[in-house]
Amino acid sequence: MEIILAKNHGFCYGVKRAVEMANEAANNDGKSYTLGPIIHNPQVVGRLEDKGVSPVQEVSDIAEGTMIIRSHGVGPAIYEEAEEKGLHVVDATCPHVKKAQQDAKSVINEGMTLVILGEKNHPEVKSINLWANNEGIIIEDEESAQKLQVVEKMGVVVQTTFSQFKFNSIIDILEKKSKNLKVFKTICNATQERQNSAVDLA
Ligand code: SF4
Known part of the structure; x- marks a missing residue:
């Protein structure tokens, strides 16, 4: 082989x-x-x-x-x-996870609706949400993004290992869900590099 x-x-x-x-x-x-x-x-x-x-x-x-x-x-x-x-x-x-935790906390402190892109049961996503009083709405696909209600202010934080390709298409949908959308692209460099390498190999 x-x-x-x-x-x-x-x-x-x-x-x-x-x-x-x-x-x-x-x-x-x-x-x-x-x-x-x-x-x-x-x-x-x-x-x-x-x-x-x-x-x-x-x-x-x-x-x-x-x-x-x-x-x-x-x-x-x-x-x-x-x-x-x-x-x-x-x-x-990981310092990248710490940043995502603090970003989630700041979204809640600023009175915005928090949306976390990631896997509901992943320990990192759980930890990010816990820093935001567990108030985040966790979604991981375009279908769930479509179902979200329109809100005044929305802040988005992302699991550090989330697919950057999926991220882009979900953000396109979320842009229609709030006039005030603040996006913290907390996908880490290591993840992006590995995803790009996988695409190159494929
Ligand atoms: S994948 Fe990125 S965020 Fe996760 S532990 Fe590794 S460097 Fe940190």
């Missing part, structure tokens, strides 16, 4: 950074935990477990030690819970 590597492939900046931070935590004293697997790669998760970094589902699963937040990010309540428990927090939320 011939294997062709795309021009841009492999771990993105945010995932590399999160894995490095987890490795650093493993070298420190005390037990460390990641809130969910740090990456969708069982080999990397397994190697970290061998070094004493275990994935857990909830903050309540951690009695003491270090809690590592993965690149997808979490809502504000998780930081509060960790602080109350006196856990040491290593925040590996």
